[in-house]
Amino acid sequence: YSPSEVGAQPGYRVAAVLPAGGCGERMGVPTPKQFCPILERPLISYTLQALERVSWIKDIVVAVTRENMDKMEGIIQRYQHKRISLVESGVTRHRSIFNGLKALTENGSNTKPSKPEVVIIHDAVRPFVEEDVLLKVVTAAKEHGAAGAIRPLVSTVISPSADGCLDHSLERSRYKASEMPQAFLFDVIYDAYQQCSDYDLEFGTECLQLALKYCHTKAKLVEGSSDLWKVTYKQDLYAAESIIKGIISQQICIVMDTKEDKGHIGLLEEMLKNELKHINVTSRTLCHAGRDLQQIILDQCYNFVCVNVLNFDFQETQKLLKLLEDSHLSIFNPVVVVSVHFLDYNSEPFGEKMENIMQIREFSKEVKKRNILLCGLLIYYPQDKLKIQESLRQGATIIAALIKERNPGLAGQLLVA
Amino acid sequence: YSPSEVGAQPGYRVAAVLPAGGCGERMGVPTPKQFCPILERPLISYTLQALERVSWIKDIVVAVTRENMDKMEGIIQRYQHKRISLVESGVTRHRSIFNGLKALTENGSNTKPSKPEVVIIHDAVRPFVEEDVLLKVVTAAKEHGAAGAIRPLVSTVISPSADGCLDHSLERSRYKASEMPQAFLFDVIYDAYQQCSDYDLEFGTECLQLALKYCHTKAKLVEGSSDLWKVTYKQDLYAAESIIKGIISQQICIVMDTKEDKGHIGLLEEMLKNELKHINVTSRTLCHAGRDLQQIILDQCYNFVCVNVLNFDFQETQKLLKLLEDSHLSIFNPVVVVSVHFLDYNSEPFGEKMENIMQIREFSKEVKKRNILLCGLLIYYPQDKLKIQESLRQGATIIAALIKERNPGLAGQLLVA
Numbered sequence A, B: 001y002s003p004s005e006v007g008a009q010p011g012y013r014v015a016a017v018l019p020a021g022g023c024g025e026r027m028g029v030p031t032p033k034q035f036c037p038i039l040e041r042p043l044i045s046y047t048l049q050a051l052e053r054v055s056w057i058k059d060i061v062v063a064v065t066r067e068n069m070d071k072m073e074g075i076i077q078r079y080q081h082k083r084i085s086l087v088e089s090g091v092t093r094h095r096s097i098f099n100g101l102k103a104l105t106e107n108g109s110n111t112k113p114s115k116p117e118v119v120i121i122h123d124a125v126r127p128f129v130e131e132d133v134l135l136k137v138v139t140a141a142k143e144h145g146a147a148g149a150i151r152p153l154v155s156t157v158i159s160p161s162a163d164g165c166l167d168h169s170l171e172r173s174r175y176k177a178s179e180m181p182q183a184f185l186f187d188v189i190y191d192a193y194q195q196c197s198d199y200d201l202e203f204g205t206e207c208l209q210l211a212l213k214y215c216h217t218k219a220k221l222v223e224g225s226s227d228l229w230k231v232t233y234k235q236d237l238y239a240a241e242s243i244i245k246g247i248i249s250q251q252i253c254i255v256m257d258t259k260e261d262k263g264h265i266g267l268l269e270e271m272l273k274n275e276l277k278h279i280n281v282t283s284r285t286l287c288h289a290g291r292d293l294q295q296i297i298l299d300q301c302y303n304f305v306c307v308n309v310l311n312f313d314f315q316e317t318q319k320l321l322k323l324l325e326d327s328h329l330s331i332f333n334p335v336v337v338v339s340v341h342f343l344d345y346n347s348e349p350f351g352e353k354m355e356n357i358m359q360i361r362e363f364s365k366e367v368k369k370r371n372i373l374l375c376g377l378l379i380y381y382p383q384d385k386l387k388i389q390e391s392l393r394q395g396a397t398i399i400a401a402l403i404k405e406r407n408p409g410l411a412g413q414l415l416v417a
């Protein structure tokens, strides 16, 4: 956001329509792409979350096929989506959008959405849309009647002749790719759809063109960022997973059971910051900061390093796990918890402590059911200062790997640095 | 490949030109995208490998900036690329291609490439090009003078008016995205570049259009697969990494030190096949199959599960590591080796064996320098048949995770199933 826009919001009612009736034939997979799982959560849920985060979007109408209605209800319930209404999709994208718009014309009651001044149309398969571009298209639509996000063309566009040869290439700089989101004065786009010919409802290219053709409304074009790209092919799903993993790995909270003995924990924190560039590492003392920690969890921190300095059991880690379970945070994305234990092989009795620590496997099984990925990390902690540094550095590398990969197959393991 | 094309090759000389002078400003990162590392290897090296695999492409000319000449020489040496010549890139893409073509007009000697009948032009940032589409564009170019791969448009293309509003949308079905590879009769494209105006060398859209404009050659258009996509943005790098990880995880070789006692190893193999669908799992007895194993390594298997049935030391794993180091396979991609050990906690003395197995950390450090990621896996092997199954299933899950993530930060760990 540019600073002037922080907190800015339109002074009129805004709703969104999300056509999600597609069948994903392009992906070459049986699941329609809006329902493909990313970290086990369907793609469309990420898109809904992106829209819900924007407080001034009052209603979100999703159009899905009759067969997927139950699945969609399940997604809304499981991921606690708010302000959503479902309508049945039509056989084409335009018919689905039209159905969504119709649902917004009915008189609003407690349960039904009411007619907005401006309506956003977005794709279920563009999960990374940001508030600033939504505000830009909405504001431009309020002024011009219609607006849409555009991007530079990545490839040259050509016109083939009937015999499959090149007729001509378009001059790339004179054209743009029309992306989503788009926004319209509700009356403009609704009017366009009401007038729309059957042919255009079947084959028409896109909403901006319908507003132009039927209402003579020339859409304002707004430059979007590359985040707006549409998940279309299998490689796009891979990219989306990496991006989501990156987003939920942006903050790590180090939790410990004491305020003293900050020496090596401070060093571990430093190493982590070094290993995970651009990541916000904070630390909290668990026993003194219950409320503080709850705020961090509420702020959607998905990564915890729980340092057990005083004890070789899991008291502290268990307290943290309890807080996490109560928060329901892990409903949305897998939470990584690394339970760190320091051990000096030479000066301490090894076997008994190891046995305690190996309990991590049982704890892990329990919390894994709730999408919490718990690992143990044993950091070798000898007297030699230089060796401590090396151990901590390796510990940070292991923590970084666990957070980056977030692989459930590794939950319950005790790693050694 | 369709069966008729297997082994088909053109009966005339073919070369390729790869413009790689771009500076990657779109990516928003300081490294030009063709040099961005994927699993630590620069993107362009994957593209070169894709072209080299095609035996009938006799010369590959790469155009790079003067500043990147040394870097490129280093990549060629390190990854043992063959049939490559370097030329200096021009200030635009077209000037770079022209420089590459010029290099092919010089008389061939032992070290210099010679003039081909058909020349392929490809992008350094499209690493997943397959032999079949290369053959198709080359064959079509031989017949029509020019040919290029096309793809359906993902977004609607629009023409903006001067005031940043929509002028009109193009009918999506009537246009295509022009992708790479393209191919030309050498004389056609060389002639086109020689006649080409300075304006077109600076701003001209693409080679197909130059062949049309200057030589009246209408390119044949060939439908390509979605693999042809161009690594343009950061999300494309993520996708490319996932695809490459997928490609090198397609085969797992289970190696063991005995032909007897196949019971639980057969079961582990079965579980692995179940865990890793579509993956080719083969097994070999190390002591009887040295040559056999060398063939598997030559066939570029990047995943080994080494089962130590008889011994609790690393004799078998060390033999495998020696074979791998001699093969230089890990120059190209990280090799994952999981050293599996079975243990019945109840009936066997625990401490001593564990100590042996913990040596894995030291071995791992050594081979990690050569891009071999070694982990240990201890599979709990009790008398109870049902529990064995559970242990083996969990072992397979862990192996699958290690192969999928291929994270160097986890090398040297001893995991427990």
Ligand SMILES: [Mg+2]
Residues within 6 Å of the ligand: A154, A155, A156, B178, B179, B180
């Ligand atoms: Mg192109």
Ligand SMILES: [Mg+2]
Residues within 6 Å of the ligand: A178, A179, A180, B154, B155, B156
């Ligand atoms: Mg579109």
